Amino acid sequence: MEHPATHPQGSSRTVLLAIAVIVVGYGFLAATGIPQQATGLLVEAEHAEQIRPQQHAPYWMVLPFAGLLGAIAVLPLIPATSHWWEHNRNKFFLAAALAAVTLAYYLLLADFPVLGHWLGPHLSPPAEAGVNHTMAWDILANAIFMEYVPFMTLLFSLYTISGGIRIQGDMPAHPLTNSAFLAVGAVLASIIGTTGAAMVLIRPLLETNRERTHVKHTVIFFIFIVCNCGGCLLPTGDPPLFLGYLTGVDFLWTLKLWPAWLFVNGMLIAIYFAWDRLWYYPREAARDIARDETRTHRLRFFGAWPNAVLLAAVIVSVALLGPRQTFPGTDWHPWFYLREVVQLILIALSLLLGSRAVRHANHFNYAAVVEVAALFFGIFICMQPPLQILGIEGRNLGLTAPAHFFWATGSLSSVLDNAPTYVVFFETAKSVTAQAELSPTVAGVAETLLMAVSLGAVFMGSMTYIGNGPNFMVKAIAEKSGVRMPSFFGYCVYSILILLPLFAVTTFLFLR
Numbered sequence: 001m002e003h004p005a006t007h008p009q010g011s012s013r014t015v016l017l018a019i020a021v022i023v024v025g026y027g028f029l030a031a032t033g034i035p036q037q038a039t040g041l042l043v044e045a046e047h048a049e050q051i052r053p054q055q056h057a058p059y060w061m062v063l064p065f066a067g068l069l070g071a072i073a074v075l076p077l078i079p080a081t082s083h084w085w086e087h088n089r090n091k092f093f094l095a096a097a098l099a100a101v102t103l104a105y106y107l108l109l110a111d112f113p114v115l116g117h118w119l120g121p122h123l124s125p126p127a128e129a130g131v132n133h134t135m136a137w138d139i140l141a142n143a144i145f146m147e148y149v150p151f152m153t154l155l156f157s158l159y160t161i162s163g164g165i166r167i168q169g170d171m172p173a174h175p176l177t178n179s180a181f182l183a184v185g186a187v188l189a190s191i192i193g194t195t196g197a198a199m200v201l202i203r204p205l206l207e208t209n210r211e212r213t214h215v216k217h218t219v220i221f222f223i224f225i226v227c228n229c230g231g232c233l234l235p236t237g238d239p240p241l242f243l244g245y246l247t248g249v250d251f252l253w254t255l256k257l258w259p260a261w262l263f264v265n266g267m268l269i270a271i272y273f274a275w276d277r278l279w280y281y282p283r284e285a286a287r288d289i290a291r292d293e294t295r296t297h298r299l300r301f302f303g304a305w306p307n308a309v310l311l312a313a314v315i316v317s318v319a320l321l322g323p324r325q326t327f328p329g330t331d332w333h334p335w336f337y338l339r340e341v342v343q344l345i346l347i348a349l350s351l352l353l354g355s356r357a358v359r360h361a362n363h364f365n366y367a368a369v370v371e372v373a374a375l376f377f378g379i380f381i382c383m384q385p386p387l388q389i390l391g392i393e394g395r396n397l398g399l400t401a402p403a404h405f406f407w408a409t410g411s412l413s414s415v416l417d418n419a420p421t422y423v424v425f426f427e428t429a430k431s432v433t434a435q436a437e438l439s440p441t442v443a444g445v446a447e448t449l450l451m452a453v454s455l456g457a458v459f460m461g462s463m464t465y466i467g468n469g470p471n472f473m474v475k476a477i478a479e480k481s482g483v484r485m486p487s488f489f490g491y492c493v494y495s496i497l498i499l500l501p502l503f504a505v506t507t508f509l510f511l512r
Contacts, residue, residue, distance in 0.1 A: 011366055012351045012359075015160075019348045026341045038336035039323045056392045061105055061385035064098040065420075068378050073415055073466050077488055088371050095378025102382050106139055139384045148380040150246055150340055151239065151419075152373050155195065157314050157343040158236065162196035163364040164307040164354035167204040169299030173212050173292050175276040179269050181205045182225050186265040189230030190237035192311050195368075198227050198470040203362065204299065206481045211292035214280040216485060219478045220494050221272040227470040228462035229264050232257050232454060236315055238468070240413075240422030240457040247426065248443035249450070251319045256447075260455055260510045267502055303358040310346045317342045368473055376419075383420045390427045397428060400436070402452035402511040405429055409453045410460030410503065414467050422457040429453055452511050459503060463495045464488065 029035055071094060075085040084090055171177050181201060188197035205222060209215045231237030233254055235245035241254055284292075321339035326332060390397075399405055409425040429449040432438070438446035445453075461468035465475060465488055475485050486494065 012356075015366070016348055016351055019344045022344060023341060023348075026337065030335065035335035035337060039333045042323055042336060043333055056389045057105065057385040059389065061102065062389065064101045065379075065382040065386050068095060068098045068375075068382050069420070072375060076466075076472075088367065088374050091371060092374035092377065095375050095382075097378075099378040099381035102385060103140065105385075140381070143380040143384055144377075147243065147246055148376060149337075151242060151380075152376065153340040153343050154236065154242055154314070154318065155193075155239065155372060156369050157347050158193040158196045158311070159199070159369045160347050160366075161307050161310050161314065161350045162192055162199050163362055164303045164350050164359055165200050166302040166358045166362050167200060167299060168302065168361075169204055169207065170210070170296050171208050171299065172296055173209040175273050175281055177208065178205070178218050178276060179273045181208070182221060182269050182272060183265075185222065185226030186230035186261075186269070189226050189228075190233035190261075191315065193236050194227050194231040194238050194468065195470045195473075196311070197230065198222075198474050199362070201226060202474050202477050206478060206483065210481070211288050211295060212284055213288055214283060215478075215483045217272075217275065217280060217494075219474065219483055219485060220491065221268060223471050223474055224462045224495070224499065225265055225268050227474055228468050229268065229459050230261070232261050232458040234315070236318055238458045238461070239419040241454060242318075243419055243423055244426060244443070244450075244454065245318070245322070247423075248324065250442065251322075253442055254454065257451060257454060260451075260506055263509065264459060264502060264506055268498075271498065302361075303355050306353045307350055310350050313346050314343055317346070368469070372469055379420050383423065386424055387427050390424055390431065392431070399425075399428060400432060402448045403507050405449050405452035406456040406503075406507055406511050409456030410463075413457045413460045414463035418457040418461040418468055422453060425453045425456075426450070448511075455506070455511070459506070460499075463492070463499060465491055 026035070071085075075081045181204075185197050185201050188200065191197075192200070202219075202222065205218070206215070209218060228238075232241065235241045235249070235251055235254060237254075241249075244254075245251060317339050320327060321334040321342060323334055323336050323338070327334055399408055405425055405428075409421060412421040412424075426445060429445045429452075430443075433441055433444065433446040433449060436446075438449070440447050442450050462471070465471045479485055485491070
């Protein structure tokens with residue numbers, strides 16, 4: 001939820017100071033050779049034969065993960081807890097407490113078979129399950145250092161840099177004008193991320209439509225397209241795809257999803273245009289149409305320099321500076337965390353060189369990205385036991401066809417966060433691929449199954465307000481602008497009637 005930026009300069013100074021400390025610290029570590037050594041270990045691990053445990057964490061260890069996702073879904077909707085949940089501090093406390101439960105299992109019950117036996121065989125696996133101090137450290141290191149830090153750094157860079165760009169204007173709010181906004185947003189969502197595209201475009205869209213009475217449906221389609229379905233062409237488009245990139249999916253592989261991207265977004269824009277042109281626009285009052293036609297001024301862009309260039313640099317850093325891949329044309333693996341340090345430097349340049357007035361006009365603040373950081377700290381740790389279980393038992397879930405994975409991934413992405421949902425079914429698809437010896441594969445997953453998981457996670461995040469982070473942010477901004485948005489279940493009526501039939505056709509055309 002967006003909050004007014006009362007003192008953005010003070011917050012930015014704190015961010016700049018933190019970035020300076022990190023960059024200087026990284027420079028010191030680079031001088032000692034630690035990032036280079038870490039890169040070598042990572043590359044060796046990628047090519048080494050991994051010995052997986054034959055048994056997994058007990059099923060009850062899914063409870064911390066389920067509890068955290070359930071809290072994200074339910075607590076904002078309960079009047080007694082909604083105000084408490086608004087504070088990011090409380091989100092972090094809950095996420096950290098559930099993460100501590102997960103770590104306590106691996107550090108205590110799993111590592112000390114005597115204690116585990118005393119507590120009972122149903123509370124911990126036998127000692128030969130392969131869960132030991134090394135695995136406990138591997139789980140923490142993988143969750144925080146390999147996934148959480150790169151994930152949050154990319155999200156932070158896209159959010160902060162795009163917050164320095166403002167599009168201001170008021171064009172006649174014709175159905176074609178609004179459809180053009182949605183089409184541009186569908187493209188931008190894959191390039192600068194669904195969060196970045198939503199923050200750049202929602203305000204000029206609302207400003208263009210401020211003379212109209214019927215605006216709610218326009219914002220709903222904006223959430224469908226810009227906040228979700230448009231973001232599947234690059235790993236920078238949506239958090240689930242970036243997690244796929246971190247686990248070995250090639251940066252440009254997601255471009256293969258363009259037929260489904262074009263079909264779904266094209267159909268949504270066509271449905272919107274027909275609905276607005278034939279139903280809502282003719283019902284606008286004549287005086288409102290007259291004001292809309294006369295009170296106009298052309299679009300103006302503020303903050304494009306230097307932020308547009310810096311956003312492009314973020315994309316280049318993701319594509320070229322991953323430590324798992326060699327730098328193009330060389331046999332050099334970029335140093336561990338070099339990509340993240342470069343992205344932090346780009347953030348600093350945006351804050352130093354960009355206009356403070358533009359950020360103030362955008363009501364820019366760090367509340368939304370802090371909320372994501374607080375919650376995902378717990379999510380990345382708590383989801384390790386479910387991933388371990390799926391790595392062994394995934395082949396027994398009965399998911400075999402692309403359509404199965406599309407709807408299973410999408411169903412959970414509708415009511416839970418789509419990033420960890422993607423990871424869960426990515427691991428399941430990897431198990432199915434290994435068992436059935438499917439090919440061709442990408443990062444150990446059959447390409448057809450990976451397409452299904454990717455599309456399900458991205459597309460069906462649009463089914464509810466809580467399916468993807470930008471959904472609630474756009475809802476809050478629209479309501480502050482005077483648009484009466486539907487309730488949680490009212491929104492679901494729109495998504496069920498519009499999106500589910502479209503996704504069924506998508507399954508028939510692309511995932512049979």
